[in-house]
Each structure stands twice: as C-alpha cells, then as structure tokens.
Amino acid sequence: MATNNGAGKARHKFHVKKGDTVQVISGKDKGKVGKVSEVLPTAGKVIVEGVNMQTKHVKPQGDQQGQTLRREAPIYSCKVMLYSDKKKQASRVGHTVTDAGKKVRVLKKTGEILDK
Known part of the structure; x- marks a missing residue:
C-alpha cells in the first residue's frame, strides 16, 4: 500500500x-x-x-577507454522474500513486541528475529 506524505510522490511500505x-x-x-x-x-x-545484472556500454571519452560495465538494476520489492541464513529458508515477515516493549520483525517460518 502506498502512502502519500503530502509531498508529491507516493511512498511504498516495505x-x-x-x-x-x-x-x-x-x-x-x-x-x-x-x-x-x-x-x-x-x-x-x-x-x-x-541480482538482475544489466550491461552498460560506456563510450570512450577523451583519454579514457570505452568499457562494458555490469551493474545491478532495481527489482520490485514484491518479488523478494526475506531469507534466513541459519535455516537456509525463505519466509514471510511478521511483527511482534519483545519483553522490552520494542516492536521487531520476525520470520514466520523460523521464528528468527531480524531487528536487534
């Protein structure tokens, strides 16, 4: 869902x-x-x-030589899922409140806490 903070372009929640x-x-x-x-x-x-590597061809300019660059291009956030390095498993994200009263993100499949 996108929210507009009254400053023109809408900002998406991630x-x-x-x-x-x-x-x-x-x-x-x-x-x-x-x-x-x-x-x-x-x-x-x-x-x-x-991920989503693209090739950019740069023309020679002045004394610099032309080259081919490989760089990452943006992808939509809905096409990625949080991943647990410990369990080697992708999971949806949930939110919970810790004993200290802090709201943290939690992986639903593994129970791993993301925010420290």
Whole structure:
C-alpha cells in the first residue's frame, strides 16, 4: 500500500530494509539469494547484490577507454522474500513486541528475529 506524505510522490511500505538478506521468488533470477544494498521507496523497488545484472556500454571519452560495465538494476520489492541464513529458508515477515516493549520483525517460518 502506498502512502502519500503530502509531498508529491507516493511512498511504498516495505517488508525489507537495507542490509536484509532476501531470496528472489519470481522472474529470471528466481532462487538467487543476496543482500539488499538500496531501497527505492518512491518506485517500490529494491536493489539486491548480484541480482538482475544489466550491461552498460560506456563510450570512450577523451583519454579514457570505452568499457562494458555490469551493474545491478532495481527489482520490485514484491518479488523478494526475506531469507534466513541459519535455516537456509525463505519466509514471510511478521511483527511482534519483545519483553522490552520494542516492536521487531520476525520470520514466520523460523521464528528468527531480524531487528536487534
């Protein structure tokens, strides 16, 4: 669901954060596991390391030589699922309150707490 904070573009709510380990659940990179390196809230997309690699051809400029660069492109956040490194399993995310009164994210299948 998108929310508009009165500042123009709508911002999407995400189930993943920067630094989370995720698994791609659909598309050409289905099954790949990587770490979220960037979150793009206005586009509803995330950039995952080693996933959705694209080739960019750079022309030579001045004394620099032309080259071919490989970089990650954004994918929609709905195409990724949080991943447990310990259990090697993807899972949906839930929320719970700890004894200290802090709201944390929890993997539903494994019970692993994500936020510390």
